[in-house]
Amino acid sequence: xxxxxxAPMQNDVRQTNNKIGAHVSRIRYTIPNSVTATSLLLGVGSxxxxxxxxxELAGWMIVWxxxxxxxxxxxxxxxxxxSDFGAEFDSMADLVAFGVAPGMLALQVGIEYxxxxxxxxxxxxxxxxxxxxxxxxxxxxxxxxxxxxxxPTGWFAGIPITAAGGxxxxxxxxxxxxxxxxxxxxxxHAYLPVALFVLALGMISRIRFPKAKVRDxxxxxxxxxxxxxxxxxxxxxxxxxxxxFFMALILLVAGIVAGRITRLKQL
Numbered sequence: 001x002x003x004x005x006x007a008p009m010q011n012d013v014r015q016t017n018n019k020i021g022a023h024v025s026r027i028r029y030t031i032p033n034s035v036t037a038t039s040l041l042l043g044v045g046s047x048x049x050x051x052x053x054x055x056e057l058a059g060w061m062i063v064w065x066x067x068x069x070x071x072x073x074x075x076x077x078x079x080x081x082x083s084d085f086g087a088e089f090d091s092m093a094d095l096v097a098f099g100v101a102p103g104m105l106a107l108q109v110g111i112e113y114x115x116x117x118x119x120x121x122x123x124x125x126x127x128x129x130x131x132x133x134x135x136x137x138x139x140x141x142x143x144x145x146x147x148x149x150x151x152p153t154g155w156f157a158g159i160p161i162t163a164a165g166g167x168x169x170x171x172x173x174x175x176x177x178x179x180x181x182x183x184x185x186x187x188x189h190a191y192l193p194v195a196l197f198v199l200a201l202g203m204i205s206r207i208r209f210p211k212a213k214v215r216d217x218x219x220x221x222x223x224x225x226x227x228x229x230x231x232x233x234x235x236x237x238x239x240x241x242x243x244x245f246f247m248a249l250i251l252l253v254a255g256i257v258a259g260r261i262t263r264l265k266q267l
Contacts, residue, residue, distance in 0.1 A: 029081045035072035036086070036093045039065045043097030050101075050108045056177040058105050062170035063235045063244065065097035069162055070228070091141040098165030099137035102173070103130040106196060109173045113180055114188030122189045129193035129200075133169075136200035137161045143204070155259065156209040159202035159252065163209075167248035168199065174241040208259030227251075 042065045050058035072090065076082045107130050110116040116123045140158050147157065172195075176183040212228075215221055227247060234240045 028079045029083060029086070031079060032072045032076040032081055033086055033089060035068050035075060036090050039068040039072065040093035040096050042068070043093065043101040046097075046101040047104050050105050055105065055109055055112065056174055058101070058108075059170045059174035059177065059241075060235070060238050062097060062101050062105065062166055063174075065093075065101070066162055066166035066170075067232055067235050069094065069097070069166070087145060091145055094161055095134075095138055095141055098161045099134045099141075102165035102169035103134045103196070105173045106130060106133075106169055106192060109176050109183075110188060110192050113176050113183035114192060116189070125189075125193050126196075129196035133165075133196045133200045136204045137165065140203040154211050154213055155262075156211060158205050158207055159199065159209055159256075161203055163248065163252055163255075164199040164203055168245070168252065169196070171241050171245035171248055175245055178241060202256075207256055208262065209255045210258055 042061050046058045046061035046065070049061060069090075076086060107126060110126050111118065111123070114126075116126050140161055143157070176188075212224055215224075231244065231247070234244050
């Protein structure tokens with residue numbers, strides 16, 4: 001009789017534990033996915049904000065997307081909540097935040113500060129450059145999801161869309177809005193479309209580009225940590241966009257050079 005009573009009680013305990021475990025698992029996966037969703041919505045917000053004429057704020061919103069992109073990856077690894085859905089969702093968010101939003105911002109900055117008159121030849125060239133940039137960003141993300149296991153550990157194949165759109169295009173646009181005299185003195189008719197075309201080709205290229213990760217060198221780890229903290233400070237306080245732009249440019253050039261050197265050593 002006692003055994004007959006204990007068995008149902010044990011089953012109830014197991015069912016309760018399973019339900020609690022399922023709830024905890026859902027929460028665990030929800031946290032990084034919520035950060036990703038926030039990044040995607042900020043990207044949409046950047047597009048809308050730019051359309052309303054607040055171009056500098058639109059640029060900062062893209063920078064905030066970059067901060068969230070770091071956070072969702074860290075959260076997923078810490079919580080052991082990586083999944084195929086999370087990877088695909090992250091790619092969709094990255095396309096909006098670092099592809100479409102920077103492309104639209106570059107178009108609007110070109111029209112407002114670069115003298116790209118609507119429907120002029122220069123305007124159509126810029127529009128084509130924006131389209132190619134977004135297209136190559138989408139192709140780069142699709143390829144990343146397919147060949148992640150084939151790329152060498154610690155390296156990307158091609159320039160990451162976060163570095164191209166979030167690092168360079170967004171901060172460059174912020175500087176052009178902040179210093180309109182620079183925009184007036186530069187031949188943006190040439191520079192802006194060419195920069196977008198070059199970054200687009202870099203994203204779909206086979207260039208080896210280093211990932212941000214813990215390395216053997218303490219100096220390198222200290223540099224990476226300091227750079228990340230400085231980026232968060234600048235992004236949260238909306239200050240020193242000059243630092244963000246030149247740091248992004250230096251890291252881009254240094255990453256390409258490092259990838260080239262390591263590839264040559266392996267030949």
